Amino acid sequence: MATLSTEREPAGPIARLGANVRAMGWLLAALWAIEIVDTILLGSSLQRHGIRPRSIAGLWGVAAAPLLHGGWGHLLSNSGPLLVLGTLVLSRGRLVFAEATAVIALIAGLGTWLTGSAGSNHIGASSVIFGWFGYLVLAGWIARSWIDVAVAFVVAFLYGGIVWGVLPGQPGVSWQGHLFGLIGGLIAAKAVAWAHGSPTAGATDLAKRGR
DSSP: OOOOOOOOOOSHHHHHHHHHHHHHHHHHHHHHHHHIIIIIITTGGGGGGBBBBTTGGGGGHHHHHGGGSSHHHHHHHHHHHHHHHHHHHTTOOOHHHHHHHHHHHHHHHHHHHSSSTTTTOBOOOHHHHHHHHHHHHHHHHHOOHHHHHHHHOOOOOOGGGGGGGGGGGTOOOOOHHHHHHHHHHHHHHHHHHHHTTTTTTHHHHHHHHHO
16 A cells, blocks of 8 residues: 655755755854844844853843854854754754754853853854764764764864864853853763664664654
């Protein structure tokens, strides 16, 4: 008996890669739309809704901060890493992507809220970028598959320099967000692997379970 599927999955690896790139492209377009509305229509008023350390009202920024940026240059500098690293994480499955990103955003946000300078305001998706970087590198090491290890090496080669962003002393840079984003990514790599039944599950296994 023939059955109809309610969800169509891309058939091959190239098709899946294309679907993942398009999905991240839509996410990136949403971030640009938010910045356009904020800058042109709202006079950048949304920027004040970032993470404000040890302020109860500033806790809302844990969810809002990754969606907000301090101008066109800030968003432009984040766009490339968001597209590349986000696509690589998404290739492990939609559920895995959602779980890892949620863990990263929560740890990065709360860590920044607890340790940031009083009166400061932290916005930007760079905390998630640092988290995705940490996730990909450790997930590749945990999986022990040549594909995952190769991805980890490529990520480390292309973006390894960003780890310097976790060091304090750079004016206007939320090193707390970077540091706790990276920590969140490392924790997410372990937590997501265990949640899906095996601490050594590779990308292919997780993608199948995460769809």
